[in-house]
Amino acid sequence: MNSATGKTEYLRITDLHSYYGESHILHGIDMKVDKGECVTLLGRNGSGRSTTLKSIMGLVGRRSGSIMLNGTEIINVPTHKIARHGVGFCPEERAIFSSLSTEENLTLAPIVASGGMTDDEIYEMFPNLKERRNSPGTKLSGGEQQMLAMARILRTGARLLLLDEITEGLAPVIVKKLGEIITELKKRGYTIVLVEQNFRFAAPLADRHYVLEHGEIIETISQDDLPTKMEWLQQTLGV
Amino acid sequence: MEIFGIPSALLGSQLLIGLINGSFYAILSLGLAIIFGLLNIINFSHGAMYMLGAFVAWIGLTYFEVGYWTSLLLAPVLVGLLGVVLERTMLKQLYKLDHLYGLLLTFGLALIIEGIFRDQFGVSGEGYAVPDALTGLIPLGFMNLPLYRGWVVIAALTVCFGTWYMIEKTKLGAYLRAGTENPQIVQALGINVPMLITFTYGFGVALAAFAGVLAAPVFQVNPLMGSNLIIVVFAVVVIGGMGSIMGSIVTGLGLGLIEGITKVIYPEASSIVVFAIMILVLLVRPAGLFGKS
Amino acid sequence: MNTTTNNDKNMRLVFGVLFLLGLVAPFVVYPTFLMKILCFGLFASAFNLLLGFVGLLSFGHAAFLGAAGYVCGLLVRDSGLSPELGILGGTLAAGFLGWVFGKLAIRRSGIYFAMITLALAQMVFFIVQQAPMTGGEDGLQGVPRGNLFGFIDLDDNMSMYYLVYAIFCAGFFVIYRTIHSPFGQILKAIRENQPRAISLGYDVDKFKLFAFVISAALSGLAGATKTLVFQLASLSDVHWHMSGEVVLMTLLGGLGTIFGPLVGAATIVTLQNELADKVGSWVTVIMGVIFVLCVLVFRRGIVGEIQALIRRSGIN
Amino acid sequence: SNNVVKVGVLTDMSGTYSDLSGQGAVVATKMAIDDFIANEKPNFKIEMVQADHQNKADIASNKAREWFERDGVDVATELVTTSVALAVMKVAKEKDRIALVNGTASATITNKECNDVTIHYTYDTYALANGTASALTKQGGKTWFFLTADYAFGKSLESEAAKVVTANGGKVLGSVNHPFPGTDFSSFLLKAQQSGAQVVGLANAGSDTTNAIKQAAEFGITPKQTLAGLLMFITDVHSLGLKATQGMYLTTGFYWDRNDDTRAWSRRFFEKQRKMPTMVQAGQYSSVYNYLKAVKAVNSDDTKKVMDYMKKTPINDFFAKNGRIQANGRMIHDMYLAQVKKPEEAKYPWDYYTIKATIPADQAFTPLKESTCALVKK
Amino acid sequence: MSQYILETHQLCKDFKGFTAVSDVNLKVRQGSIHALIGPNGAGKTTVFNLITKFLPATSGKIVFKGDDITHEPPAVTARRGFIRSFQISATFPHLTALENVRIGLQRKLGTEFQFWKSEKSLNCLNDEAIALLESVDLKSFVNTVTAEMPYGRKRALEIATTLALDPEMMLLDEPTQGMGQEDIARVVDLIRKVSANRTILMVEHNLSVVSNLCDRITVLTRGSILAEGTYDEVSQNPQVLEAYVGSNDMADAHH
Numbered sequence A: 001m002n003s004a005t006g007k008t009e010y011l012r013i014t015d016l017h018s019y020y021g022e023s024h025i026l027h028g029i030d031m032k033v034d035k036g037e038c039v040t041l042l043g044r045n046g047s048g049r050s051t052t053l054k055s056i057m058g059l060v061g062r063r064s065g066s067i068m069l070n071g072t073e074i075i076n077v078p079t080h081k082i083a084r085h086g087v088g089f090c091p092e093e094r095a096i097f098s099s100l101s102t103e104e105n106l107t108l109a110p111i112v113a114s115g116g117m118t119d120d121e122i123y124e125m126f127p128n129l130k131e132r133r134n135s136p137g138t139k140l141s142g143g144e145q146q147m148l149a150m151a152r153i154l155r156t157g158a159r160l161l162l163l164d165e166i167t168e169g170l171a172p173v174i175v176k177k178l179g180e181i182i183t184e185l186k187k188r189g190y191t192i193v194l195v196e197q198n199f200r201f202a203a204p205l206a207d208r209h210y211v212l213e214h215g216e217i218i219e220t221i222s223q224d225d226l227p228t229k230m231e232w233l234q235q236t237l238g239v
Numbered sequence B: 001m002e003i004f005g006i007p008s009a010l011l012g013s014q015l016l017i018g019l020i021n022g023s024f025y026a027i028l029s030l031g032l033a034i035i036f037g038l039l040n041i042i043n044f045s046h047g048a049m050y051m052l053g054a055f056v057a058w059i060g061l062t063y064f065e066v067g068y069w070t071s072l073l074l075a076p077v078l079v080g081l082l083g084v085v086l087e088r089t090m091l092k093q094l095y096k097l098d099h100l101y102g103l104l105l106t107f108g109l110a111l112i113i114e115g116i117f118r119d120q121f122g123v124s125g126e127g128y129a130v131p132d133a134l135t136g137l138i139p140l141g142f143m144n145l146p147l148y149r150g151w152v153v154i155a156a157l158t159v160c161f162g163t164w165y166m167i168e169k170t171k172l173g174a175y176l177r178a179g180t181e182n183p184q185i186v187q188a189l190g191i192n193v194p195m196l197i198t199f200t201y202g203f204g205v206a207l208a209a210f211a212g213v214l215a216a217p218v219f220q221v222n223p224l225m226g227s228n229l230i231i232v233v234f235a236v237v238v239i240g241g242m243g244s245i246m247g248s249i250v251t252g253l254g255l256g257l258i259e260g261i262t263k264v265i266y267p268e269a270s271s272i273v274v275f276a277i278m279i280l281v282l283l284v285r286p287a288g289l290f291g292k293s
Numbered sequence C: 001m002n003t004t005t006n007n008d009k010n011m012r013l014v015f016g017v018l019f020l021l022g023l024v025a026p027f028v029v030y031p032t033f034l035m036k037i038l039c040f041g042l043f044a045s046a047f048n049l050l051l052g053f054v055g056l057l058s059f060g061h062a063a064f065l066g067a068a069g070y071v072c073g074l075l076v077r078d079s080g081l082s083p084e085l086g087i088l089g090g091t092l093a094a095g096f097l098g099w100v101f102g103k104l105a106i107r108r109s110g111i112y113f114a115m116i117t118l119a120l121a122q123m124v125f126f127i128v129q130q131a132p133m134t135g136g137e138d139g140l141q142g143v144p145r146g147n148l149f150g151f152i153d154l155d156d157n158m159s160m161y162y163l164v165y166a167i168f169c170a171g172f173f174v175i176y177r178t179i180h181s182p183f184g185q186i187l188k189a190i191r192e193n194q195p196r197a198i199s200l201g202y203d204v205d206k207f208k209l210f211a212f213v214i215s216a217a218l219s220g221l222a223g224a225t226k227t228l229v230f231q232l233a234s235l236s237d238v239h240w241h242m243s244g245e246v247v248l249m250t251l252l253g254g255l256g257t258i259f260g261p262l263v264g265a266a267t268i269v270t271l272q273n274e275l276a277d278k279v280g281s282w283v284t285v286i287m288g289v290i291f292v293l294c295v296l297v298f299r300r301g302i303v304g305e306i307q308a309l310i311r312r313s314g315i316n
Numbered sequence D: 001s002n003n004v005v006k007v008g009v010l011t012d013m014s015g016t017y018s019d020l021s022g023q024g025a026v027v028a029t030k031m032a033i034d035d036f037i038a039n040e041k042p043n044f045k046i047e048m049v050q051a052d053h054q055n056k057a058d059i060a061s062n063k064a065r066e067w068f069e070r071d072g073v074d075v076a077t078e079l080v081t082t083s084v085a086l087a088v089m090k091v092a093k094e095k096d097r098i099a100l101v102n103g104t105a106s107a108t109i110t111n112k113e114c115n116d117v118t119i120h121y122t123y124d125t126y127a128l129a130n131g132t133a134s135a136l137t138k139q140g141g142k143t144w145f146f147l148t149a150d151y152a153f154g155k156s157l158e159s160e161a162a163k164v165v166t167a168n169g170g171k172v173l174g175s176v177n178h179p180f181p182g183t184d185f186s187s188f189l190l191k192a193q194q195s196g197a198q199v200v201g202l203a204n205a206g207s208d209t210t211n212a213i214k215q216a217a218e219f220g221i222t223p224k225q226t227l228a229g230l231l232m233f234i235t236d237v238h239s240l241g242l243k244a245t246q247g248m249y250l251t252t253g254f255y256w257d258r259n260d261d262t263r264a265w266s267r268r269f270f271e272k273q274r275k276m277p278t279m280v281q282a283g284q285y286s287s288v289y290n291y292l293k294a295v296k297a298v299n300s301d302d303t304k305k306v307m308d309y310m311k312k313t314p315i316n317d318f319f320a321k322n323g324r325i326q327a328n329g330r331m332i333h334d335m336y337l338a339q340v341k342k343p344e345e346a347k348y349p350w351d352y353y354t355i356k357a358t359i360p361a362d363q364a365f366t367p368l369k370e371s372t373c374a375l376v377k378k
Numbered sequence E: 001m002s003q004y005i006l007e008t009h010q011l012c013k014d015f016k017g018f019t020a021v022s023d024v025n026l027k028v029r030q031g032s033i034h035a036l037i038g039p040n041g042a043g044k045t046t047v048f049n050l051i052t053k054f055l056p057a058t059s060g061k062i063v064f065k066g067d068d069i070t071h072e073p074p075a076v077t078a079r080r081g082f083i084r085s086f087q088i089s090a091t092f093p094h095l096t097a098l099e100n101v102r103i104g105l106q107r108k109l110g111t112e113f114q115f116w117k118s119e120k121s122l123n124c125l126n127d128e129a130i131a132l133l134e135s136v137d138l139k140s141f142v143n144t145v146t147a148e149m150p151y152g153r154k155r156a157l158e159i160a161t162t163l164a165l166d167p168e169m170m171l172l173d174e175p176t177q178g179m180g181q182e183d184i185a186r187v188v189d190l191i192r193k194v195s196a197n198r199t200i201l202m203v204e205h206n207l208s209v210v211s212n213l214c215d216r217i218t219v220l221t222r223g224s225i226l227a228e229g230t231y232d233e234v235s236q237n238p239q240v241l242e243a244y245v246g247s248n249d250m251a252d253a254h255h
């Protein structure tokens, strides 16, 4: 994936500033993700990683700068159209809908492009969901809800996945499983931006790491450089 | 035979009439509940929209020879479109603010709409005849039910349960329910939530207009016909549980019945029995009978 | 620190000028009209204490205005009490009614609070309409103004005006004081962050209830006084439209500002009075338009906008 | 005063009563003033001011005070709705000006609450209830059931009508109080139906009456039982249509199509207002015209002089036949019992009534000796 | 009286069928600094809400200094000297720092219902308030409107306001969340300073803070207690390592 040739740029963010009401959270983010790559956003609590993902989706109060998605500028595009451009977002809080059954939750998001996983494939990947198909979404366990949140964006044919802390609060077995899933997705050519606390989980999956602090990218570390930067990372993030 | 010292025939007929009035409450409160669910707005202009529905039917018949059955479709569509325009131009700006502002804006709109109609049509009201196909009485033994009233119940129940079905069992309904919980994420999944909101408001007021057309042959078509009703309908929505679809239908019908009984036992109190119930319910179940937390 | 003392000085100046204006006003403007403005100004200020400073929207404040008016009217007309006792009685009655409303509604917030107060007010309307001694829809007519303290003849419009003015100033002072008192500090804290206020050991419901009672009693003071001014109490004072009107006054003048409600009340009363001769049936439409404009473009209200203007020019 | 007579029309321009009074009353007043100037060539100027009291007694009282104190208005007129009329009467008394009450029905104005500056001109509850009830009972409508608006006005209509019914040998089988304002009357109508009474008396007004009539037709109550509107105006009939109202009895002080005089005046009114006048609007014209005549006759707008003149001068014009103002301020004149035509009987627009009987002035209104007014010497 | 200032017995909380807290028996020793840790969603904030009565418990009992306070209104519990902070900073945004602290101090004046008094009567509290602000290094912010203060400073202000009540026991929900390194150090010092004569129960994700400050640690997962002990004991517990850290070294969870 990292070969110098044949790379197509899929997402490019330039000088992104974001605000919640009065407070200025992101102070000029620049980053670039190629097609089929997996990158992570690292940083302390509150450093602005989730906000970066939300900014891409247009879920912050106000934003400026440029976000190019597969050659299209989306900085002023409304959220639902961004999703229709093929971006799948798995939010930190999972956001499973309690008034919808598991199945309704799963099929809620409209198909935005062909090539998404079929329901069978999904149920194969997450057998728990099949079992609990008819129970209300929020009656699922935390882990199951996380799977559901992942699954519902895999169905839609989105090619860029924004995953926020998907391993949070999950039992190690499930974390391991998610790791396998992401590897599989990478194989299928999905582009992934991963926000993770769990560095051990993220490190082997990512092609590149962006380190955020106070809403700015303070370091970019490619997978190859990781061993040499380990100590610095440990110092700044405590990982 | 007597129940509570009331002849059962009288009681039966009063209950039936209560059910008929309850049908109006049900459609109106259903519209309010849907709007409240997704927009978090107490639509104070709901009564005005009900009135508009009746007036569209009357104007249609008087000036354009549009009959009852056409109006039954046309009026909700036209009033729904007005709702869409109002939502797009005004309500839209208020979502980020306190709910209070939505209530105040729609209150102002109600004053404007009712004021204009009052100026144009006066207050005596206009007569609207029962459509020919629905004139006549059905002898029920204990009473003679006007055919039209029977039709009102059937039409209202059909619309209410149709709406309930749409919301509980269809994809669009799933969007609406999800949108009520977390509109941002629904939008992030690729659904046009602003449009959904506009649609919801339009649909909610279209329901009010539908009730208005149903009411036209029964009550005088009068610019103020909605403004007295609306307060009672608010009470119905609050009792049922704000935003609860089933709650507003069931409560609407139920309160119609209770009002009917009150009219037999102590008619003077029939206009406030709803408020008394509302206070009791809120003391015991703050979220209303069917409300969530 | 410096700015606050400056502010204090400015404030005192504003108060002083307004106070003098109020003293000379009846020589220029028609006194009954002024009295009406003062009554509604007090009513709206009392309402604003609740909405603007505690964040509670009551949609039933007409009940306090109206009930106090009826109680005062009955005391003066039928029980032959002196006007000051009538006003006192009306105020106390409204305060008590406020306590009852508050007990029932205070634990709910937002829309629910508004709806419960509305429902309770409808009950009051019903009672007033039905009760044998209120005169039903004819209203309570022919309330004598009587002699204040037994020797000041209130049938003289000027003496009546100065009584109303004194009552208004006292009521207004109570509101101003309440906002700027230890109690007002806690109210502010509750409005800003209710859970935090609870966690600091303040019994939030009690504070809200207390504020509600003060607001109700002052609304009652306004209503009782109004009854004496016009020598009548009528159903329209208890009708829910009146509850809507007071919201409009407050909103138009400036929610949460100290002078806003007074300005709003003056504007609305003037409009009603002036429009009454000119536009006929368009009065309600114009009220509606004002409502809509206030909500859409003019959210800070007249006084709020002026304050913002001053602040902006002060910075430049 | 200072050679100007100012007439203030205080009415409901936008509320419940705006159809029966409202703009039409203003138009009628203007006509009265213009006609008076044209016919009588007075040596004083006449001005008119108008205001909408929005059915709020405090607005009305405030306006009246302002008019009397500041603007030099000599007479406040129209004054529809009881609370407004009572409030303005009191102000007028205090300021020694005249109140000409037209729109209001309540009989308390010339009884308990009467004063010497007020004239109650067009009609009152007694006249309406009395006229309709006695005529119907005499015609054989012996059993009655009342549908009564649950407030003082409705109750006084009912009690006055009931008195007449029993006095004429009829019987009241029952009554039901409905909330005011109401929208659905079917429950109450069913009770009326079950009572089996020959006549259902509607002791209510405005939209309550119209809704009740409409629903009575729907439930098949009419034409089996007869409806009697105790307070109905031609505007109500107009808005309901003849189909719903046919056969109803009502009492009115004026019908436009009664004779050539009424027709002539009403057509002129119609030109301006596009509606035929109600009795209130016609009475408004008549009252203002006669007031101005009195001012001319005594050559002063002094309240006492004008009132004295008016009380001793009989009134006969297109509106009032055998008119006379009694000591209690009650203007008595002939009233008419009308029956609403069947749709097929109506030949032209507004052809609504057949006048069944004329109720002579001295029978139409409360006999003076029964008046509880303090001005009446017993 | 037992050595425990706060005890819960079989504390449970259901949210419509979802059990957020189940059978928690928490014991907090008088004078200790006690930490509550666990993965996100383990129920820590919910436990806080339960013991401060912001949420009613589904079942179970809460005992503070020997008194059963399970059914007491929250404000009453607070007046027992049992004060909490919030996960998201909880200040009064449009009041100045001084006024914020004064809201806390005002209670002991007993004038909180006196609407006829001037607010100037509160000025006697200013010196004490300023002293408190100084103690948390906020002297330069005395007249700043809170909304304009940086995030870390708001947390410090919150602690100052809590201290104004001189509480016997403080509950801190993630006091260092969203803070920079130096802010964290400052808050740790502050907590240590104020812990004299007080009991502190805190929720904290930052294990370096926990290891540094706390005497005892309770680990919560999925609503129930997994382990309890000193930092060393807990960090040796394989179950804790698996559930909370996801690796076999507690240090991995340090920030």
Ligand SMILES: Nc1ncnc2c1ncn2[C@@H]1O[C@H](COP(=O)(O)OP(=O)(O)OP(=O)(O)O)[C@@H](O)[C@H]1O
Residues within 6 Å of the ligand: A020, A023, A025, A043, A044, A045, A046, A047, A048, A049, A050, A051, A052, A092, E178
């Ligand atoms: N809705 C919001 N309104 C205001 N401020 C917010 C909002 N959401 C986040 N913030 C603030 O934005 C900053 C960045 O938050 P963000 O959620 O992006 O952090 P993060 O790096 O994802 O950290 P974590 O998820 O671990 O808390 C934080 O200081 C946070 O307080």
Ligand SMILES: Nc1ncnc2c1ncn2[C@@H]1O[C@H](COP(=O)(O)OP(=O)(O)OP(=O)(O)O)[C@@H](O)[C@H]1O
Residues within 6 Å of the ligand: E015, E018, E020, E038, E039, E040, E041, E042, E043, E044, E045, E046, E047, E087
């Ligand atoms: N009001 C509520 N209604 C329904 N579920 C709730 C409610 N409050 C909390 N929960 C659920 O209870 C669980 C515990 O939440 P809690 O906030 O106590 O977690 P926490 O341990 O404080 O986590 P974090 O470290 O993320 O703050 C979560 O799954 C949460 O979704």
Ligand SMILES: [Mg+2]
Residues within 6 Å of the ligand: A049, A050, A051, A092, A164, A165
């Ligand atoms: Mg995050």
Ligand SMILES: [Mg+2]
Residues within 6 Å of the ligand: E044, E045, E046, E087
């Ligand atoms: Mg938490």
